[in-house]
Amino acid sequence: MALPSEAAAMDASGDQFGQRPFLEAELYRSASVAERERQVYAPRFWHPVAPLSSLPEGSALPLELLDQPLLLTHPPGGPPRAFLNRCPHRGVALLPPAQAAQPCRRLICPYHGWTYDLGGSLRAAAREAEFVDPFAREDWPLIQLACAVRGSMLWVSIGQDPLPLEHQLDLVEQELGPALERPRVLLASLESELACNWKIAHDNTLDDYHVAIAHPTTLHRQQGPVRHYRHRFADHTNLLATPVPLQGSGADAEAPEFLTFGAPPWIHLLAWPDGRLALISFPPRDLGRCRLQVWLLGDPAQTDLGEAWIEELRSFLDEDRALVESAQRGYTSGLTPGPAHRLERRILHQQALYARITGLEPPFSARA
Numbered sequence: 001m002a003l004p005s006e007a008a009a010m011d012a013s014g015d016q017f018g019q020r021p022f023l024e025a026e027l028y029r030s031a032s033v034a035e036r037e038r039q040v041y042a043p044r045f046w047h048p049v050a051p052l053s054s055l056p057e058g059s060a061l062p063l064e065l066l067d068q069p070l071l072l073t074h075p076p077g078g079p080p081r082a083f084l085n086r087c088p089h090r091g092v093a094l095l096p097p098a099q100a101a102q103p104c105r106r107l108i109c110p111y112h113g114w115t116y117d118l119g120g121s122l123r124a125a126a127r128e129a130e131f132v133d134p135f136a137r138e139d140w141p142l143i144q145l146a147c148a149v150r151g152s153m154l155w156v157s158i159g160q161d162p163l164p165l166e167h168q169l170d171l172v173e174q175e176l177g178p179a180l181e182r183p184r185v186l187l188a189s190l191e192s193e194l195a196c197n198w199k200i201a202h203d204n205t206l207d208d209y210h211v212a213i214a215h216p217t218t219l220h221r222q223q224g225p226v227r228h229y230r231h232r233f234a235d236h237t238n239l240l241a242t243p244v245p246l247q248g249s250g251a252d253a254e255a256p257e258f259l260t261f262g263a264p265p266w267i268h269l270l271a272w273p274d275g276r277l278a279l280i281s282f283p284p285r286d287l288g289r290c291r292l293q294v295w296l297l298g299d300p301a302q303t304d305l306g307e308a309w310i311e312e313l314r315s316f317l318d319e320d321r322a323l324v325e326s327a328q329r330g331y332t333s334g335l336t337p338g339p340a341h342r343l344e345r346r347i348l349h350q351q352a353l354y355a356r357i358t359g360l361e362p363p364f365s366a367r368a
């Protein structure tokens with residue numbers, strides 16, 4: 001964590017990130033790099049997996065995180081939990097993949113019937129007296145993963161030693177303060193796949209150079225003139241803030257702001273002045289594909305806005321899809337990336353963090 005004075009220095013301009021070039025294209029097309037990301041980069045961070053409002057008490061939700069089957073549960077009267085969705089006996093998933101949480105009191109393995117409570121403790125095994133060796137239920141709990149709630153989302157860590165979540169989201173916490181913890185519900189969501197390396201999708205969503213050109217009638221209208229952009233950079237998260245003009249007021253200085261945060265490992269958080277939040281994540285599928293996950297969160301009274309809101313986001317996400325999938329073809333056809341623009345410093349900021357965590361400092365190609 002930077003000392004306050006260091007953070008203040010970074011806030012001034014973010015210019016220190018302009019000293020480095022874009023990551024080399026080889027990092028986007030190397031299988032050994034993708035493996036290093038799996039082993040070193042992803043485990044260092046927390047991953048948003050589902051809104052808290054989608055996991056009521058007394059329910060379980062199977063899902064996938066980075067090809068690992070996970071099981072979220074919410075024991076009555078307790079905090080939500082995350083487990084590997086894998087029976088300790090012979091490895092079968094306790095629940096098959098599902099779109100939504102299912103009400104349940106017990107998790108019963110479909111193979112040999114071992115039965116777990118929502119806290120992950122084994123409560124019963126079939127023919128328990130007849131195991132080859134002495135058998136004790138307490139020796140066979142589900143394997144638990146660290147799980148946290150922040151911003152009305154559930155976050156899971158797949159590593160033993162993740163960065164504290166409040167450090168991962170440092171600027172989000174600083175800028176939103178207590179407003180981050182205002183209770184929100186899922187208003188709408190979106191999930192699809194992009195035919196590009198996750199870094200191309202992450203770079204694109206950090207790219208403040210392209211918005212006026214590539215999204216003239218969509219995101220650019222939301223973010224407004226480039227001259228009003230305000231940037232901040234902290235250790236892990238960066239920010240583009242743009243004024244939202246007050247109805248009937250021309251005073252930009254007093255206007256509330258639309259906040260676009262970029263955070264590791266591949267996350268973006270958008271915050272509107274009326275309290276709505278959008279969380280976007282690009283977890284990798286393989287070298288040339290990633291998932292696009294979008295959760296729209298807001299006050300229960302804003303539920304009616306959900307569908308219109310997702311359509312609004314979909315319009316610029318579709319514009320981006322064409323660009324990132326085209327850039328993927330460019331990266332895999334021998335590109336050497338060109339020079340970075342000042343409006344691309346948020347990309348350089350996240351790339352510097354990536355290089356530091358993975359140990360893949362430039363020049364990578366000289367060592368590969």
Ligand code: FES
Binds near residue numbers: 087090091092110111
């Ligand atoms: S694999 Fe679950 S009870 Fe055997």
Ligand SMILES: [Fe+2]
Binds near residue numbers: 204210316
């Ligand atoms: Fe874009």
